[in-house]
Amino acid sequence: MGQIGFSFIFGLGLAATIGTVYPQATLEGRVHLPKASVEHGLNQRYQPSAEIAIGPVDPPMAIVYLEGNFPAAARTKSLLHMAQKNINFMPNLMAVQVGTTVDFPNLDDTYHNVFSYSKAKRFDLGRYRKDEKPGSVLFDKPGVITVHCEIHDRMRGTILVLETPHFIKTDTDGHYRLEHLPAGHFVLKGWISESDVRERPVELKENATVQVDLAEK
Amino acid sequence: MMLVVVAITGATLYLAEKNLQAKHQEALNAQFQDQVRFFLALQDAQLGATTEKCRAVARSVRMRAALEEEDVDDLYRNALTELKEIFSPTTAAQNDTHVLRASFFRFFGDNGRVLPPGEHAAGLTDQEALDQTLAPMGKVFRQMEDQATGYIALARGSQPTALRLIVLTKIVDWDNKPLGALVLGFPIGNENKQTTAPSDEIKNGIWLNRQLYIDGLSASDRHLVVQHVNEEMLLEPAGHFFLKLENGPHLLFYKALDPETKFAPAYEVCLYPLANSLREQQILRWKIIAFGLGVLICGFGASLLISKNLSEPVKKIVAGSVENFTKRQRAEQDLRKANRELEKTLTELKTTQQQVIQQERLSAIGQMASGIAHDFNNALTPILGFTDLLIENPAVLQNKDETQRCLSMLRTAAQDATSVVHRLREFYRPLESNEEFPVIDLTKIVEQAVALTEPKWRHQAQASGVTIDVATRLENVPLVAGEESALREVLTNLIFNAVDAMPDGGLITLKTATENDEAILSVSDTGAGMTEAVRQRCLEPFFSTKGALGTGLGLSMVYGIIERHRGKLDIQSAPGQGTTFTIRMPLAALMSAAQLGAAPDVKAGQALNVLVVDDEPRVREVLSMYLACDGHRVTTANSGREGLQRFKTQRFDLVVTDRAMPEMSGDQMASFIKQANPNIPVVLLTGFGALIEVTGAQPRDVDVVLSKPISLNALRKTIENLLHAA
Numbered sequence: 001m002g003q004i005g006f007s008f009i010f011g012l013g014l015a016a017t018i019g020t021v022y023p024q025a026t027l028e029g030r031v032h033l034p035k036a037s038v039e040h041g042l043n044q045r046y047q048p049s050a051e052i053a054i055g056p057v058d059p060p061m062a063i064v065y066l067e068g069n070f071p072a073a074a075r076t077k078s079l080l081h082m083a084q085k086n087i088n089f090m091p092n093l094m095a096v097q098v099g100t101t102v103d104f105p106n107l108d109d110t111y112h113n114v115f116s117y118s119k120a121k122r123f124d125l126g127r128y129r130k131d132e133k134p135g136s137v138l139f140d141k142p143g144v145i146t147v148h149c150e151i152h153d154r155m156r157g158t159i160l161v162l163e164t165p166h167f168i169k170t171d172t173d174g175h176y177r178l179e180h181l182p183a184g185h186f187v188l189k190g191w192i193s194e195s196d197v198r199e200r201p202v203e204l205k206e207n208a209t210v211q212v213d214l215a216e217k
Numbered sequence: 218m219m220l221v222v223v224a225i226t227g228a229t230l231y232l233a234e235k236n237l238q239a240k241h242q243e244a245l246n247a248q249f250q251d252q253v254r255f256f257l258a259l260q261d262a263q264l265g266a267t268t269e270k271c272r273a274v275a276r277s278v279r280m281r282a283a284l285e286e287e288d289v290d291d292l293y294r295n296a297l298t299e300l301k302e303i304f305s306p307t308t309a310a311q312n313d314t315h316v317l318r319a320s321f322f323r324f325f326g327d328n329g330r331v332l333p334p335g336e337h338a339a340g341l342t343d344q345e346a347l348d349q350t351l352a353p354m355g356k357v358f359r360q361m362e363d364q365a366t367g368y369i370a371l372a373r374g375s376q377p378t379a380l381r382l383i384v385l386t387k388i389v390d391w392d393n394k395p396l397g398a399l400v401l402g403f404p405i406g407n408e409n410k411q412t413t414a415p416s417d418e419i420k421n422g423i424w425l426n427r428q429l430y431i432d433g434l435s436a437s438d439r440h441l442v443v444q445h446v447n448e449e450m451l452l453e454p455a456g457h458f459f460l461k462l463e464n465g466p467h468l469l470f471y472k473a474l475d476p477e478t479k480f481a482p483a484y485e486v487c488l489y490p491l492a493n494s495l496r497e498q499q500i501l502r503w504k505i506i507a508f509g510l511g512v513l514i515c516g517f518g519a520s521l522l523i524s525k526n527l528s529e530p531v532k533k534i535v536a537g538s539v540e541n542f543t544k545r546q547r548a549e550q551d552l553r554k555a556n557r558e559l560e561k562t563l564t565e566l567k568t569t570q571q572q573v574i575q576q577e578r579l580s581a582i583g584q585m586a587s588g589i590a591h592d593f594n595n596a597l598t599p600i601l602g603f604t605d606l607l608i609e610n611p612a613v614l615q616n617k618d619e620t621q622r623c624l625s626m627l628r629t630a631a632q633d634a635t636s637v638v639h640r641l642r643e644f645y646r647p648l649e650s651n652e653e654f655p656v657i658d659l660t661k662i663v664e665q666a667v668a669l670t671e672p673k674w675r676h677q678a679q680a681s682g683v684t685i686d687v688a689t690r691l692e693n694v695p696l697v698a699g700e701e702s703a704l705r706e707v708l709t710n711l712i713f714n715a716v717d718a719m720p721d722g723g724l725i726t727l728k729t730a731t732e733n734d735e736a737i738l739s740v741s742d743t744g745a746g747m748t749e750a751v752r753q754r755c756l757e758p759f760f761s762t763k764g765a766l767g768t769g770l771g772l773s774m775v776y777g778i779i780e781r782h783r784g785k786l787d788i789q790s791a792p793g794q795g796t797t798f799t800i801r802m803p804l805a806a807l808m809s810a811a812q813l814g815a816a817p818d819v820k821a822g823q824a825l826n827v828l829v830v831d832d833e834p835r836v837r838e839v840l841s842m843y844l845a846c847d848g849h850r851v852t853t854a855n856s857g858r859e860g861l862q863r864f865k866t867q868r869f870d871l872v873v874t875d876r877a878m879p880e881m882s883g884d885q886m887a888s889f890i891k892q893a894n895p896n897i898p899v900v901l902l903t904g905f906g907a908l909i910e911v912t913g914a915q916p917r918d919v920d921v922v923l924s925k926p927i928s929l930n931a932l933r934k935t936i937e938n939l940l941h942a943a
Contacts, residue, residue: 115279117279117282117285117288117291118286146285148278148279148281148282149278150279151278152278153276153281153391
């Protein structure tokens with residue numbers, strides 16, 4: 001505990017002395033991803049007569065993030081998008097830092113109604129079309145937000161609202177690389193689904209790259 | 218002599234009693250079976266729409282999302298909205314027997330526990346008691362398919378009102394794993410059963426979980442019945458036994474209501490009093506004994522007296538049995554009448570159920586409307602784009618090829634838009650009694666359709682590595698009255714469907730034949746076939762089994778077209794057995810060969826003087842150009858009044874006029890023209906053309922009604938026909 005506290009203070013001190021220069025530790029590795037789940041068709045009840053292309057659901061991917069006490073406002077809080085395209089959320093998994101606003105543009109030729117009942121953020125954007133102004137949501141509390149479309153039951157998106165500024169989405173093979181990390185002891189977490197969050201303690205050193213794989217539990 | 222008479226009397230007595238008893242029991246059994254059958258059928262009909270609704274609610278994204286987040290408040294709030302038509306928490310008597318109304322509903326979480334509704338009025342406020350009652354169901358929903366029905370008893374009580382009919386529907390998450398379940402409880406209507414019980418001495422009840430729920434039985438009687446039932450009913454699905462109750466012997470019938478249920482099995486129980494039948498037996502016994510005694514006494518008397526007096530008791534017996542016979546007949550008649558009434562109620566219920574489902578579908582059609590708008594917009598986009606291009610860049614007009622290309626694109630887009638509207642029109646276009654079709658040769662249509670669809674069944678199929686063969690067996694040459702293009706569309710659609718039904722290749726057979734003044738045209742495939750449920754629904758608009766690839770409009774259009782041709786469509790199919798569509802159309806009366814010749818190509822005929830009246834300058838312009846194209850001389854007028862003035866000063870061979878115009882309508886102008894010269898043909902051109910077609914209200918003084926937009930060819934053809942007629 002003492003050591004962690006020390007490293008933490010040391011890390012902070014280091015960041016303070018370096019000033020605007022980025023910390024230079026790097027973490028990379030691979031998250032072993034599960035196979036794609038069931039095929040998601042379209043509910044017959046809402047089948048449109050026009051031929052709207054139905055795109056495939058993204059294969060499973062993970063969000064990898066580093067937990068610890070980092071100085072605030074370390075990441076730019078730009079406007080992010082979770083679009084509706086081909087009766088899918090695009091992307092269907094994303095991570096944002098607390099305080100980020102995400103908008104939900106509809107790129108399909110049909111209506112969508114995006115909503116969430118998640119505890120960290122409850123919202124209901126109503127129906128709008130392609131050429132209308134999309135609804136947007138400010139995520140001000142950390143948590144897992146599951147996003148649904150009332151009309152299309154195959155659509156499902158997840159937004160991880162994190163306090164840490166250090167996170168990244170893996171590629172479809174599970175590879176990730178986190179750069180510009182401070183040195184010190186932290187916990188690396190891999191979020192695959194609510195029932196599958198993996199973690200490993202990591203020790204980062206300045207100007208060094210650490211390899212960490214997150215295997216299945 | 219005496220011995221013979223006693224023996225005969227005894228034997229008669231024995232046989233008659235046995236016969237009567239068996240007959241009576243048989244009649245009661247039949248009555249009970251009928252009653253249970255109707256009770257179940259009634260319940261099925263009432264539940265049909267309800268179970269469908271429950272499935273829809275269980276699929277609702279909002280329900281799933283709320284359950285997933287364990288957001289009980291949103292769960293019950295949304296459920297109250299979704300279930301509004303089938304849920305009323307009051308326990309007051311329900312007049313509407315057509316739709317069952319639930320008296321409570323609850324959700325189970327994925328741990329099998331009942332989720333308390335909090336402040337939401339979900340019926341039955343005694344949460345604790347309800348938890349206890351529903352607890353066993355928490356285990357059931359994980360093992361069942363998507364839905365199960367059964368019975369539960371709410372609280373301690375011995376009346377049927379303590380029972381609820383339960384519909385349990387599983388809710389699964391995005392990955393098809395169980396998330397929870399929705400349970401609805403329906404009161405069991407007693408009034409349904411009374412309709413089948415002619416005597417109020419007959420008691421109905423339900424046996425559930427070693428408990429009897431029945432009205433009007435004394436405590437000791439109940440105890441007796443329960444004891445007997447527990448001894449006798451060892452999971453037998455049905456049966457009956459005798460019981461001696463306080464007010465006499467009874468016959469108890471029982472039958473399992475749903476032997477397949479996942480819940481505690483429930484039995485319908487019926488108690489029939491036997492007092493009446495016993496009395497009848499006794500009377501009969503005394504009659505026969507009296508008759509035997511009479512015979513004996515008379516046997517000791519004079520043979521004269523015997524022959525004289527014998528006729529009396531015989532008559533009486535005969536009268537007695539006649540009386541019995543009439544009684545039984547009357548009872549049977551009553552039973553039949555009750556059955557008929559039930560049958561009627563059942564039909565009504567089925568209709569209502571259909572209507573409810575239809576409404577559900579209509580809301581789906583609402584969703585489709587946006588899709589149709591989309592098709593239409595798709596067609597309009599190039600029209601706007603190319604016209605903009607032509608208007609904004611006059612330079613393009615200098616380039617003849619480019620202009621030609623733009624124009625042909627415009628025409629294709631406009632034709633597509635027309636066909637969208639046309640497709641929709643096929644649904645509402647009813648049979649028009651005065652619609653006259655030309656006589657056509659079905660063989661030719663079949664050959665054309667096969668050739669037209671060749672890219673699909675030959676090339677597309679080959680591209681995906683399967684072989685589809687088409688065989689035609691065109692026996693006769695049936696002549697029918699019909700619209701060639703429409704019938705071709707019918708065949709094209711059926712062939713496309715056949716191809717889609719045969720992903721592994723196969724054979725499509727097209728046959729024509731004549732039979733009993735009917736032309737028969739059939740399209741068979743050797744493909745996947747349809748289940749009975751699909752077969753029944755396949756003609757409905759927007760019903761499709763092709764997923765996103767099908768519009769669900771093809772077969773409804775086919776049906777619409779055949780109806781319009783006064784034909785019949787018959788579908789035979791079974792899974793794995795392929796499908797055969799058979800079309801029967803009335804044969805056309807024989808016509809001369811000349812009339813059967815191919816329709817002559819429409820060409821510009823003689824030059825005419827034409828008066829064109831329309832308040833819309835662009836329409837006037839287009840019409841003038843069309844007509845000038847064919848060498849006609851055109852005079853235009855922008856109102857009915859101006860048109861009449863022109864008509865008075867000039868000689869015309871034909872008048873083409875718009876209908877809705879300010880000051881004077883096209884109809885009025887046509888009347889004036891016909892008064893002046895009834896030989897001048899008048900063509901009414903109107904945006905309401907389709908409307909006139911449907912309502913049949915063609916104005917009196919108009920020869921032809923054409924609907925906008927109109928093509929050059931259609932106008933030519935109309936003029937040609939008018940001149941021929943003249």
